[in-house]
Amino acid sequence: MKTRVTEIFGIKYPIIQGGLAYLAYAELAAAVSNAGGLGQITAATLGTPEKLREEIRKVRTLTDKPFAVNLAIARHDNGGKYQELLEVVIEEKVPAISITGANPQPVFERIKGENIRTLVLVAGARQAQKAEELGADAVMAVGQEGGGHLGRDDIGTMVLIPRVVDSVSIPVIASGGIGDGRGLLAALSLGAEGIEMGTRFIATQECIHANEKYKQAIVHAKETDTVVIKRTLGAPGRVLKNDFALNIIEREQEGATYEDLKDVISGKANLEYIYDGNEVEGFGWAGQVIGLINTIPTVQELFDEMILTAEKGQSRIDRLFGELNHR
Structure with a gap:
């Protein structure tokens, strides 16, 4: 490729x-x-x-x-x-x-x-x-x-x-x-x-x-299980939906400033979840693609699957265009 x-x-x-x-x-x-x-x-x-x-x-x-x-x-x-x-x-x-x-x-x-x-x-x-x-x-x-x-x-x-x-x-x-x-x-x-x-x-x-809890949350979540925090601060970021993240959004909607929120949007709060699995006191970044993730493979296995899937998809497209051209 x-x-x-x-x-x-x-x-x-x-x-x-x-x-x-x-x-x-x-x-x-x-x-x-x-x-x-x-x-x-x-x-x-x-x-x-x-x-x-x-x-x-x-x-x-x-x-x-x-x-x-x-x-x-x-x-x-x-x-x-x-x-x-x-x-x-x-x-x-x-x-x-x-x-x-x-x-x-x-x-x-x-x-x-x-x-x-x-x-x-x-x-x-x-x-x-x-x-x-x-x-x-x-x-x-x-x-x-x-x-x-x-x-x-x-x-x-x-x-x-x-x-x-x-x-x-x-x-x-x-x-x-x-x-x-x-x-x-x-x-x-x-x-x-x-x-x-x-x-x-x-x-x-x-x-x-x-943390394994963070990985499992990604695997088991749906595409609707993310929210965007820090939008009112001009630095929107998508995270896994949990009570901690929803509380940040609620405080934003109530007019909280960066100074009000700096502790809960900090790297330390991020680490509480992604390193320690503490979703009560932290958040984890994640995109909507979580809805497509249901395994925890090795990186090599992931690459092998991706290339194979892309090749199959390309063959399907080629076939569809081939059929179109013969009409």
Whole structure:
């Protein structure tokens, strides 16, 4: 399967693993890269340059394939500054980075002349055009079905992807609501040249940092079992529906400010659930794709199933068009 995404990033399949705060570490990233995709480790929630350097080197003991580091440049959860983390990425000669969360221009200025491939997460055509102007190798466009932080305009993936594809000349990677081979084939049909998945990779065996209760919640939930928090704060994010998340929304509707909510929307509250399984005092990010997830496979098993399903889907489409042409 060859697209500009596979060629740019040196991977077999155009499948990118999401940044996944607190979950995207060496074991998962290496498994994705070994299966033929582009695995990522998350820099911001590692916190310190020393921990990031250690994790990068750990990935290299587990795979000789390309991988990326996600820089969520608006996050400083553990006191780390993204500029310090970026210096480690450069020193360690990481082949690719993804940039999320804020204006990526300072990152592009710093890595000019370095041999680092770049992905920028966007939620609309204007953001994608800006990323292209800055020199991004590709953009990842996330529809409102996605888990974690989203765009503010509630644009679904089905509309967003062709809209972004039509607005830029660089490759577009589809994200949001994708979790199997059908989603991969659909994204390619919309003009994307690859996909990014976050939620689906949480429910895999190599996502060892995710609590089993969190994984089981993803497996057993329906597509209606998510809600969007932080909408009134201008930073909407989709999470699993539980009483803790519903309470956040209720307080938002009552006019709560960021200062009022900062403890319940913090990384600490996220960790209470995803690490400790404490849904009474925490929340877990998840997209609507949970309605399509009912297993916890190895990453390799997931890739095998996805490619097989995409091939069967392509054969079905070919057959339908063949029948149409013979009428």
